[in-house]
Amino acid sequence: MSFFDEDVKKSIWEGKIPIMFTLSPNDLTSHIPPSSLSFVIVMMMMMMMLTFANQKTKKMFVPRNSYFPLITGVVKDHFSYSTLVISDSELWLEYKGIPLKWHIPIGVLFDMLVATPDTTASQIWNITVHFQSFPEKVLLRCSNEDAIRTYYKNVLKEANYIKQGDINKLNNLSINQTNELWDGLKLHDYEKFWSINKMFYPGNGYKHIPYRIIQNNKAPLQDLISPINENGQETTLESLFSKIAFNNSNNSSSNNNNNNNNSNNNSNNNNNIDTSNETQQSTTTLSSSSTNSTTLLQVLNSGSIRYSIQGIEPPLNSSLIWLGDYFSHPDNFLYIVLA
């Protein structure tokens, strides 16, 4: 199959998730002005709340291959009548007590936190929208479009460095091309985005394949993997998994609890300064060295966890080059989600 097989690329690009955004009850009620002379304002607020009661939620189809800050402008506008707190406060999202990391592609978050083997295409992802108590110990700040643009550019640089050993292709883009790439991502415009992004795919010229294995909202695992194995054949998903030592002792439910605790602590800003030790325990399951311990492949074969890429489970004998070409996210990383 040729790389320029538009259909595969396009169907991956067009993957969407139905999401229901609901304004946090805290943000709806907690900003009634405290003093008694604000009676009129309180009355106005109550009228507004009645009028716009149906605007406490917003349903949208959201692209998998995008980032939340690029689509939440609409959400913010939608809720602007239902809350008084949003003027310049930072919007953040939460699902079942877990603050959503905006810098991870939306589809990866969905596969990691929501999707199960029984997930159907019509399953709605219920997300709570907050405008207060930003969990600064868990989420990166994203005060404007520049923040997400800088972040995206840095990850794209990293992926290209892994692929080519330098970032010349990126550095050689003209300002127009850089803007075209960004606008393509921001507006979710396939033609625009891929007119530039295709330059980052060297075909057979990969040094390494940029991949990230991610589980339970923890730091992703990544390492350098050659696209061609020692026998001169293309490296497969199976051989990648067989090289990764994996300890599945922390099961997913206990990790989710950890995350809940984190977010609660963070709203109060009462965390211990020693954040490194706090999270140390929950970051220990993934490692890149393979010695005598269990490999990821063995764990996958035992059936206790599953992997998915762009929401589907490609066969274990899929070539990493092929997956990298077709299944990478806009930041050029291939995200493999374990759940």
Add this chain to the structure above:
Amino acid sequence: MQTHLTWQQFKLQCERLIELVNQYRGSGIQQNENQDSFNWYWLETDDRGTGCLVLKSIKTINTELPQQINVSNNKDIDIESELEENDIQTINSSNERDITTSKLNQKFVHYEYHISFSVSYQVPVLYLNVYNSDSSFIKWDDIWNLLPLSSYDKSNLSSIPWISQVDHPLLGIPFYQLHPCETANLMNQVLANNNIVDDDKCSTTITTQNHENDYLLSWLSIVGPLVGIRLPKEILILNKNLK
């Protein structure tokens, strides 16, 4: 000439740095210096030896000069002369009453530095967070003003590494990162210069080997002072003697 590190080299050089710093602290060279400015340790993040180098130190700042947050004349900070000049100017321009009250309003700031290994770039990467005493984050604009780097930035924007907030690669929580994409180029120049000097002295491959061992220390001696990490020259001398 080496522009990158492997994970094994990185870990060995981290251990060496800890050893050097401990020697320095035990040598009694540092007089009146804040002990925790040198309290580097290895933070293991899994049972297979993965981890990063960590330094936590507490500094005092003056809360009365919000425009140019004034790092007080605390000995544990290696302030370049340029910054010191700025400080003096700021103090001169404020009136006497301000100086008196500001002395009463010193607050403690908690710095946490991590040096982690970037698998992608095969170089060391510096991360930092700065907290108030109640463990809340200090706002980025205020952190920026606390960093010696901000005084260089005024004159020479292009040559500095870019700092942005990212998830810590091992801990998965927000940290400010000095972006690593130029580190290999920087080290290429630094270590190339060293090689030229050594070639003049007709030195052999053993010297090149030594440079490989100096990678982390050389890098930290350039990047560290930009973000307030103190690396006394005595440590570099100890490093030479250790060979």
